[in-house]
Amino acid sequence: xxxxxxxxxxxxxxxxxxxxxxxxxxxxxxxxxxxxxxxxxxxxxxxxxxxxxxxxxxxxxxxxxxxxxxxxxxxxxxxxxxxxxxxxxxxxxxxxxxxxxxxxxxxxxxxxxxxxxxxxxxxxxxxxxxxxxxxxxxxxxxxxxxxxxxxxxxxxxxxxxxxxxxxxxxxxxxxxxxxxxxxxxxxxxxxxxxxxxxxxxxxxxxxxxxxxxxxxxxxxxxxxxxxxxxxxxxxxxxxxxxxxxxxxxxx
Numbered sequence: 001x002x003x004x005x006x007x008x009x010x011x012x013x014x015x016x017x018x019x020x021x022x023x024x025x026x027x028x029x030x031x032x033x034x035x036x037x038x039x040x041x042x043x044x045x046x047x048x049x050x051x052x053x054x055x056x057x058x059x060x061x062x063x064x065x066x067x068x069x070x071x072x073x074x075x076x077x078x079x080x081x082x083x084x085x086x087x088x089x090x091x092x093x094x095x096x097x098x099x100x101x102x103x104x105x106x107x108x109x110x111x112x113x114x115x116x117x118x119x120x121x122x123x124x125x126x127x128x129x130x131x132x133x134x135x136x137x138x139x140x141x142x143x144x145x146x147x148x149x150x151x152x153x154x155x156x157x158x159x160x161x162x163x164x165x166x167x168x169x170x171x172x173x174x175x176x177x178x179x180x181x182x183x184x185x186x187x188x189x190x191x192x193x194x195x196x197x198x199x200x201x202x203x204x205x206x207x208x209x210x211x212x213x214x215x216x217x218x219x220x221x222x223x224x225x226x227x228x229x230x231x232x233x234x235x236x237x238x239x240x241x242x243x244x245x246x247x248x249x250x251x
Contacts, residue, residue: 012041013052014068018059023068027051033071034114055113063106070119085133097130101138105145108155117217124155124215128162137162139187146193156197158215163188164201 012030014023014037031038040047047053055064069075087093104123111119131137142159149156189195 011051012037014064015052015054016058016061016064017054017056019061021061021064023064025068025071029071034116036113036115058110058113060106060110062103063110066103066107067110067114067116067119070122085130085135094135097133097135098138098140101127101130101141102144105138105141105155108145109148112150112153120154121216124158125212127155128158128212128215131162136166137188142188142194143191146191146197154215154217158212160194160197160201161206161215163194164198164206167198168202168206 010027012025012027014025027041031041037053040053042048085093104126108120108123137159145156145159189198
């Protein structure tokens with residue numbers, strides 16, 4: 001029987017410390033996509049000796065799994081039927097969009113830790129795509145980002161702008177769809193940092209929309225933009241079998 005030789009030095013293990021869940025990844029793939037991983041595996045580090053990276057203060061296996069899928073494929077398996085999104089009166093649609101925004105926000109926070117701007121840009125695009133269908137920003141996703149995200153980040157700026165526009169329109173036109181979201185807006189600004197960011201925006205004046213690229217991260221000289229292809233990240237399809245528990249597309 002012919003034996004198969006595997007070079008174990010080409011494999012690393014990433015561990016979600018809080019849950020103990022281990023993910024086996026090819027070292028060259030992870031290092032190429034994440035400067036954080038590359039730095040951890042530099043010569044003479046404990047991670048390099050053990051070929052293992054523990055992700056501390058993180059407890060979400062789903063986002064880690066999605067991150068690794070993105071590392072290999074440059075896209076995700078998060079999908080949502082476009083036909084469902086078009087019916088904003090559908091409670092299932094609203095719940096699913098809210099859940100998707102929360103999952104994307106968790107993934108954004110993880111991508112920030114792994115220093116992957118392209119993935120963060122993808123996520124900004126995807127959240128913007130759900131809002132293009134007329135859905136308001138998830139309160140839970142907003143709170144999560146402002147309470148756990150870095151002081152300065154593009155997704156915070158985007159959500160602040162989006163919520164500010166919604167609140168301004170709701171005050172001007174209380175009887176339209178955005179006006180009916182006032183209760184959502186009240187819950188959103190329960191977090192002081194969110195309220196401060198939105199109040200500052202309203203006082204200074206909401207800037208005109210110039211394009212989603214304003215909320216992307218770019219190289220310092222702006223020559224090599226890290227804008228990704230969001231259409232390959234969250235697929236809006238009419239005919240896709242969904243897993244009811246995970247919200248992922250079934251194989």
